Amino acid sequence: MSGGPDRFPGFDALSQVRHWDPVTADAVLARVAPPAAVKFFTDSQEACARALLNLLTGQEDGDLAVPVLEMVDARLAAGETDGWRYADMPEDGQAWRDTLAHLDADAYTRGGTPFADAARADQQAMVQAVQDLKSREWHGLPAGHVWSLWTRYACTAMYAHPAAWAEIGFAGPAYPRGYKNIGVGKLEPFEVPDARPSGDPVRDG
Amino acid sequence: MDNVRARNESAWLLPNDGSRTNHRLRRDMRRFADSDEIDLVIVGCGAGGSVLLQRLARAGWRVAALDAGPFWDPDTDWVSDEAGSHQLYWTDPRVIAGSDPVPMGSNNSGRGVGGSMVHYAGYTPRFHPSDFVTYTADGVGADWPLSYLELRPYYEQLEQELPVAGERWPWGDPHRYPYRPHPVGGNGEIFLRGADKLGITAKVGPVAIANGRFGNRPHCIYRGFCLQGCKVNAKASPLITHVPDALARGAEVRADAMVTKIAVDERTGRATGVHYVTDGVERFQRARMVAVAGYSIETPRLLLNSASRRFPDGLANDFDQVGRYLMVQGAPQTAGRFDAEVRMYKAPPPEVSSEAFYETDPAKDYKRGFSIQTVSPLPITWAEHVAAQGHWGSALREYMSDYVHWSCLGALCEFLAQPDNRVTLADEKDSYGLPVARFSYSQCDNDRALARAAQSVMEDLLRAAGADEVITIQRYAHLVGGARMAADQEHGVVDRYGRSFAVPNLYITDGSVLPTQGSANPALTIMAVAARAAHHLAAGDS
Numbered sequence: 001m002s003g004g005p006d007r008f009p010g011f012d013a014l015s016q017v018r019h020w021d022p023v024t025a026d027a028v029l030a031r032v033a034p035p036a037a038v039k040f041f042t043d044s045q046e047a048c049a050r051a052l053l054n055l056l057t058g059q060e061d062g063d064l065a066v067p068v069l070e071m072v073d074a075r076l077a078a079g080e081t082d083g084w085r086y087a088d089m090p091e092d093g094q095a096w097r098d099t100l101a102h103l104d105a106d107a108y109t110r111g112g113t114p115f116a117d118a119a120r121a122d123q124q125a126m127v128q129a130v131q132d133l134k135s136r137e138w139h140g141l142p143a144g145h146v147w148s149l150w151t152r153y154a155c156t157a158m159y160a161h162p163a164a165w166a167e168i169g170f171a172g173p174a175y176p177r178g179y180k181n182i183g184v185g186k187l188e189p190f191e192v193p194d195a196r197p198s199g200d201p202v203r204d205g
Numbered sequence: 206m207d208n209v210r211a212r213n214e215s216a217w218l219l220p221n222d223g224s225r226t227n228h229r230l231r232r233d234m235r236r237f238a239d240s241d242e243i244d245l246v247i248v249g250c251g252a253g254g255s256v257l258l259q260r261l262a263r264a265g266w267r268v269a270a271l272d273a274g275p276f277w278d279p280d281t282d283w284v285s286d287e288a289g290s291h292q293l294y295w296t297d298p299r300v301i302a303g304s305d306p307v308p309m310g311s312n313n314s315g316r317g318v319g320g321s322m323v324h325y326a327g328y329t330p331r332f333h334p335s336d337f338v339t340y341t342a343d344g345v346g347a348d349w350p351l352s353y354l355e356l357r358p359y360y361e362q363l364e365q366e367l368p369v370a371g372e373r374w375p376w377g378d379p380h381r382y383p384y385r386p387h388p389v390g391g392n393g394e395i396f397l398r399g400a401d402k403l404g405i406t407a408k409v410g411p412v413a414i415a416n417g418r419f420g421n422r423p424h425c426i427y428r429g430f431c432l433q434g435c436k437v438n439a440k441a442s443p444l445i446t447h448v449p450d451a452l453a454r455g456a457e458v459r460a461d462a463m464v465t466k467i468a469v470d471e472r473t474g475r476a477t478g479v480h481y482v483t484d485g486v487e488r489f490q491r492a493r494m495v496a497v498a499g500y501s502i503e504t505p506r507l508l509l510n511s512a513s514r515r516f517p518d519g520l521a522n523d524f525d526q527v528g529r530y531l532m533v534q535g536a537p538q539t540a541g542r543f544d545a546e547v548r549m550y551k552a553p554p555p556e557v558s559s560e561a562f563y564e565t566d567p568a569k570d571y572k573r574g575f576s577i578q579t580v581s582p583l584p585i586t587w588a589e590h591v592a593a594q595g596h597w598g599s600a601l602r603e604y605m606s607d608y609v610h611w612s613c614l615g616a617l618c619e620f621l622a623q624p625d626n627r628v629t630l631a632d633e634k635d636s637y638g639l640p641v642a643r644f645s646y647s648q649c650d651n652d653r654a655l656a657r658a659a660q661s662v663m664e665d666l667l668r669a670a671g672a673d674e675v676i677t678i679q680r681y682a683h684l685v686g687g688a689r690m691a692a693d694q695e696h697g698v699v700d701r702y703g704r705s706f707a708v709p710n711l712y713i714t715d716g717s718v719l720p721t722q723g724s725a726n727p728a729l730t731i732m733a734v735a736a737r738a739a740h741h742l743a744a745g746d747s
Binding site for chain 2 (some may be wrong): 187
């Protein structure tokens with residue numbers, strides 16, 4: 001991996017928390033507190049969703065530990081949707097329950113276990129298969145819309161977390177201080193330059 | 206600027222002690238009784254509703270604006286954070302359909318006093334004169350029942366009131382802005398560098414962000430969270446540009462009041478007020494006149510939900526025009542990768558734009574055009590851009606770790622108005638028991654050609670600036686239409702002043718009345734159309 005973690009050695013957005021306004025600080029610090037108990041998912045859904053969300057956010061090895069499952073669960077328990085659903089999908093909560101059941105069904109067919117207990121390579125293959133279907137159907141649902149649901153919730157949770165900000169060099173909240181050094185190549189005193197600036201994953205890919 | 210203060214004192218009514226809300230003004234606000242027959246009740250307190258409210262309060266009208274969402278206090282309600290800003294968006298359920306469905310929520314739908322302008326980027330370009338005659342000139346879209354010149358005085362007023370900062374503007378009807386352009390950050394620098402290499406004209410602005418103090422509003426601090434609500438009070442939204450003056454002049458803003466139905470007297474055919482729900486209680490506000498300003502989804506939905514014996518298919522819908530010709534701009538977003546650190550999140554997302562491709566080019570096989578602007582996605586929206594390339598898992602994380610090296614441009618393509626791109630009522634009900642909106646949207650060939658052309662220009666710009674790779678995500682931006690103005694009732698819902706053809710004392714004063722959208726962000730034009738309607742009403746022309 002040419003990019004990945006440790007591109008911004010020593011950088012931690014949370015080190016600047018004393019410069020944030022209190023309302024914002026409360027909102028962000030709540031995300032690094034121990035997560036609330038799971039409310040929306042049933043036990044079997046929780047196991048499946050945890051495996052899926054950790055795969056989607058590259059956390060299957062537990063290297064970053066952003067509680068994506070708990071963050072998604074809290075949103076669904078609160079009915080905090082994006083404000084729309086595709087006409088050919090159920091509302092978000094039901095769509096999550098349905099698609100997790102479909103993943104488990106795929107896993108039973110493939111290896112006789114629930115998705116959460118399947119081998120890593122099998123889990124990856126099953127998730128990749130949904131993405132590869134694109135606009136075709138997966139268990140009667142348009143696979144592209146299922147993929148959109150999963151990745152929207154996963155990415156929104158992941159990149160709301162200060163641990164993920166640290167990994168990408170993003171300093172997070174910026175009020176009331178703002179920025180003084182704007183422009184290409186200009187850093188604030190509290191920002192850390194990329195240790196591998198030519199580590200372009202696109203070019204290397 | 207002295208004349209601005211004389212006609213709109215909002216910026217001077219805000220506190221200058223570092224806090225952002227004049228609580229005394231809100232506490233002492235005039236409050237009408239439901240049983241008062243006020244002169245005008247306005248549904249929605251965003252770009253259109255707030256301007257109408259402020260203008261008519263100044264004219265001495267007894268006027269109230271009801272909004273479904275809260276009366277925001279930027280200090281306590283807003284955060285300098287992406288995920289924490291969820292409550293700024295209209296997230297009641299909506300169903301999207303058609304061959305090219307349009308996501309709602311954070312992308313285009315606001316909630317609460319100030320409306321979507323609370324979380325818009327801040328770009329406030331004018332429409333071009335050609336936008337008002339696209340049918341005559343190009344055989345596409347529609348002609349407006351009014352001309353650019355009739356709207357121009359209102360553009361000029363509002364550019365002073367917001368106020369707008371930018372370079373001298375060479376496109377459309379060339380004009381100047383009241384404030385000098387802002388300095389640009391990394392993303393703006395990249396755009397200007399690429400444009401210079403290719404000989405494409407690009408300009409800094411126009412943004413409704415104070416450059417210098419404006420009244421008691423402070424200078425921008427370039428923190429990059431424009432789309433999360435400006436905690437600084439530097440970026441204009443009606444919450445700070447029109448509501449304070451309206452309150453000081455005796456208007457009422459009734460927040461957390463969801464209008465559920467417009468009442469019409471079956472005998473006289475006139476609107477008599479609005480049914481609304483607040484704190485779980487159903488109430489009715491009497492009024493001599495009703496103006497709807499709920500934007501392109503909720504305005505048609507309210508009309509359709511206001512069916513009656515006289516209007517069995519929805520209020521003002523005798524000719525099946527309500528909800529139709531709803532437009533969104535195609536908004537492909539192209540990013541380029543640089544070894545240098547761009548850190549596009551530093552500085553406001555709206556910095557530099559080009560309208561060099563706005564007009565129909567006879568050499569092309571498509572009509573109308575597009576504009577190009579800097580957009581500077583924060584991590585969550587950037588993750589959406591990266592995920593759209595197909596990456597997930599550790600590949601997604603690896604791409605994301607490269608965030609500081611990317612510059613990002615967005616296009617606004619003039620997708621054409623079509624009758625079947627429309628709002629209807631779904632079977633599903635919301636928490637008030639009302640049918641939710643179903644928005645069906647499909648592109649036409651001209652739309653797809655525009656999006657391709659815009660993407661290719663953005664890729665050229667970024668490569669000319671030195672990008673080694675470019676990646677694009679297909680998106681939409683903005684909403685207008687859905688209850689358009691027209692010359693007659695067979696082609697639209699309202700006349701050139703926003704008065705409905707069907708009900709003489711029912712007005713629509715929001716983005717839904719626009720017959721075309723150009724390639725411009727619509728906020729300023731929505732405000733200008735509302736200001737023009739207000740001028741007409743105050744003058745007693747109705």
